[in-house]
Amino acid sequence: MSTRALICYLDEDNVLTSTYNHYDGYDSGVGAALRAHYNEDSKAKEIANVGYISSLSPDTGEWDANNSRAPITTKIDRKTFAEQLYELANDCWASYVFIWDKSLSVWVTIKVNEFSDMYADLIEHNLQEKEVVTAVAER
Template sequence: MSTRSLICKEQQDGTYYGIYCHSDGYLTYNGAMLLDHYSTPERVDALIALGDISSLGPIIAPDPSRPHSFDYDKRQDGVVVAYGRDRGEKDIDARTISLEEAKESWCEYMYVFGKDGKWRYYDLCRDDPELCDVEEDLASEFRQMGIARPNGIYGYFPPEQVAAIKKEQAQMSKSQSEM
């Protein structure tokens, strides 16, 4: 089952303009990916210009010299998979999205790139969602796991992966303290 999300940019008038993303909408994937790879208005605009997407990746445009399509076995690693570009779907354009519409959309999260250049989000599963800071809540989530946020790793962190990361971070910390 997918964790659906909306990815939006706050407009000058305070409205949200954005797209739907079908997969991995949770904080430790889409939230972290947006924070790390979509930190400028230009990058956010380029992402939103694709229209609705199936999955988010750090790379917006595929390498034109290699095949890339919606089919799982024909996707380029790390490239955003877009319904329009990669599957030829219509009616997938970005649109203005209100919080009320978002709450009725079956999406779990709504990410908003603010006018101040910061990523925030609404947890749409809450009865009265509030705008929260992606970076702060991501750090908090990893603190609760007992680890520092690992660079370049996105997704769900099962207990065995958390244990391995914890061990690796402890070894790195020990090595640094011995220097």
């Protein structure tokens, strides 16, 4: 069984670049690998620009891919970031989203569950402006 994830880099122009990861996308899998091996801005940007990863080793940081895909780039509006991210994650059935926070040099882990939880997580990490957001149909 696969736990899918998105590995994302948000730049200063609010462009989100994301790579799809197919296996072991939970926090102790992909999240651990990112924190251990991709914990600098240049490395975070590099991994987010791969496009497609089958699996990412928490032990070595090495990845393999049995498919090829360009990374997804999305212009983010900080007022509707949660909506945009929720739709992007659901489009590829991601259970987790990992976003490199350039200002703090840390990976932010967002569990894709209920939209309201994702919105609260983004607010907590100052990635979403506090606004009344429109409802998004949850799957």
